Amino acid sequence: MQNLVERLLDGDRRALARMVTLIENDMPVARRYLAELHARAGNAQIVGVTGAPGAGKSTLVTHLVRELRHRERKVGVVAVDPSSPFTGGAILGDRIRMMELAGDPNVFIRSMASRGSVGGLSASTRDVVRAMDAAGYNPIIIETVGTGQAEVEVMRAAQTVLVVTAPGMGDEVQAIKAGILEIADIFVVSKADKPGADQTVAELAMLLSLDPTRRQRDKTTPAWRIPVLKTAAIKDQGIRHVVDAIQEHYAYLVESGMLSQRAQRQVRSEVQALLSHALMNALQQTITEDEWRTLIDDITARERDPYSVASQLQERIGLK
Amino acid sequence: MDETRPIRVLVAKPGLDGHDRGAKVIARALRDAGMEVIYTGIRQTPEMIVEAAIQEDVDAILMSILSGAHMAIFPRVMALLKENSVDDVLVAAGGILPDEDVPAIKALGIKGCFGPGTSTDEIINFVRANIQADRLTADV
Ligand SMILES: Nc1nc2c(ncn2[C@@H]2O[C@H](COP(=O)(O)OP(=O)(O)O)[C@@H](O)[C@H]2O)c(=O)[nH]1
Ligand SMILES: [Mg+2]
Numbered sequence: 470m471q472n473l474v475e476r477l478l479d480g481d482r483r484a485l486a487r488m489v490t491l492i493e494n495d496m497p498v499a500r501r502y503l504a505e506l507h508a509r510a511g512n513a514q515i516v517g518v519t520g521a522p523g524a525g526k527s528t529l530v531t532h533l534v535r536e537l538r539h540r541e542r543k544v545g546v547v548a549v550d551p552s553s554p555f556t557g558g559a560i561l562g563d564r565i566r567m568m569e570l571a572g573d574p575n576v577f578i579r580s581m582a583s584r585g586s587v588g589g590l591s592a593s594t595r596d597v598v599r600a601m602d603a604a605g606y607n608p609i610i611i612e613t614v615g616t617g618q619a620e621v622e623v624m625r626a627a628q629t630v631l632v633v634t635a636p637g638m639g640d641e642v643q644a645i646k647a648g649i650l651e652i653a654d655i656f657v658v659s660k661a662d663k664p665g666a667d668q669t670v671a672e673l674a675m676l677l678s679l680d681p682t683r684r685q686r687d688k689t690t691p692a693w694r695i696p697v698l699k700t701a702a703i704k705d706q707g708i709r710h711v712v713d714a715i716q717e718h719y720a721y722l723v724e725s726g727m728l729s730q731r732a733q734r735q736v737r738s739e740v741q742a743l744l745s746h747a748l749m750n751a752l753q754q755t756i757t758e759d760e761w762r763t764l765i766d767d768i769t770a771r772e773r774d775p776y777s778v779a780s781q782l783q784e785r786i787g788l789k
Numbered sequence: 790m791d792e793t794r795p796i797r798v799l800v801a802k803p804g805l806d807g808h809d810r811g812a813k814v815i816a817r818a819l820r821d822a823g824m825e826v827i828y829t830g831i832r833q834t835p836e837m838i839v840e841a842a843i844q845e846d847v848d849a850i851l852m853s854i855l856s857g858a859h860m861a862i863f864p865r866v867m868a869l870l871k872e873n874s875v876d877d878v879l880v881a882a883g884g885i886l887p888d889e890d891v892p893a894i895k896a897l898g899i900k901g902c903f904g905p906g907t908s909t910d911e912i913i914n915f916v917r918a919n920i921q922a923d924r925l926t927a928d929v
Binding site for chain 2: 578582
């Protein structure tokens with residue numbers, strides 16, 4: 470029997486599906502597999518799609534995938550929905566809109582629950598994308614619910630970020646002002662078949678014109694003009710322009726050197742995250758639950774203070 | 790089962806009838822029991838259900854059916870699972886399933902049959918008790 474990595478690289482979808490499960494559950498073998506997969510990944514454009522619930526993200530993603538299939542791309546989709554903070558359970562419903570894509574061997578869709586991670590992405594989303602990337606999917610689209618924090622998180626995983634908004638969502642443009650503007654590479658106004666779409670486009674264009682140099686703060690990189698595009702997915706209108714813009718953005722990232730800049734930043738933050746995880750684990754192992762309770766009691770009784778306790782504990786793993 | 794990971798369940802509503810109230814009630818109950826529910830909506834073909842189950846790597850598939858088409862759909866789902874050598878997924882059915890058909894449904898390898906009166910607790914317990922415990926450590 471071939472091992473899981475080889476089968477994944479050979480295009481076996483069940484092997485990829487199981488790999489994702491192992492990664493998602495942080496199984497001990499997953500890291501070893503990921504280490505092997507790393508060498509084979511790095512080819513995919515990673516596209517984040519974010520926006521408020523009901524904005525039309527899943528519908529848009531479905532149509533984008535269809536268009537990308539016409540362009541003979543093999544497409545991966547990761548759809549992230551929030552876990553219930555109370556039970557840990559989740560209803561992952563993005564597939565409802567995507568079912569027409571099921572059965573195409575060149576499309577792989579995986580739903581993920583955020584599992585307590587606040588950023589709108591699950592902690593393992595990046596590694597899941599890496600597995601799909603190694604399996605030859607390109608582009609890989611990540612759909613995530615816009616929660617304010619999600620935007621920043623999706624930017625850490627994606628190279629191109631689409632922000633989706635629909636007309637008539639009231640304070641939607643208001644919400645965009647609050648931060649999404651900072652991270653959008655492409656704006657999509659969905660449901661353009663409904664009244665008010667042109668006004669939403671105009672408002673967004675207005676907002677953008679207030680800060681046209683956002684990506685030029687570093688004067689050495691050329692600017693990317695953030696397009697505001699209208700789509701009416703149910704009439705299949707505007708979809709091709711969005712796919713064009715996604716591809717143009719990738720070309721821009723490559724030519725401007727931004728792609729490697731972003732990659733370097735991501736690698737640094739990834740290794741740092743692994744290190745802090747490892748340090749934390751090593752430290753936790755030296756402290757028993759009983760000891761924790763005593764320490765906490767002492768500190769709350771003001772007999773000891775958190776700072777000297779922490780510095781004493783860190784010496785156990787050799788930190789001065 | 791490894792208690793630290795949530796159970797993943799695909800809830801599907803095959804057949805041509807457009808009502809999925811029952812399926813949604815089950816989906817919510819499973820979520821409230823701490824499971825991750827991939828909800829695929831109405832009018833699913835057997836091909837769609839099996840493909841989704843593979844990509845989502847679920848522990849269980851629950852199909853809810855009201856239209857009476859079960860004896861056309863269930864055998865096809867089970868055949869497709871077999872064709873794809875998926876042999877570690879629990880399959881159960883709910884909805885309107887005439888008593889006289891239950892033996893035939895179970896003979897297909899569908900382990901649970903839940904009629905309209907079944908409590909959601911019963912379904913939750915059934916899933917917990919019957920999913921394959923060592924799926925993640927076994928070979929795919
Ligand atoms: N009229 C219209 N409705 C749309 C369009 N795109 C999505 N919708 C509807 O908007 C609702 C939410 O869509 P969905 O894609 O699930 O949004 P998400 O929550 O952002 O993923 C659904 O009822 C869709 O049918 C569109 O282009 N036009
Ligand atoms: Mg969605």
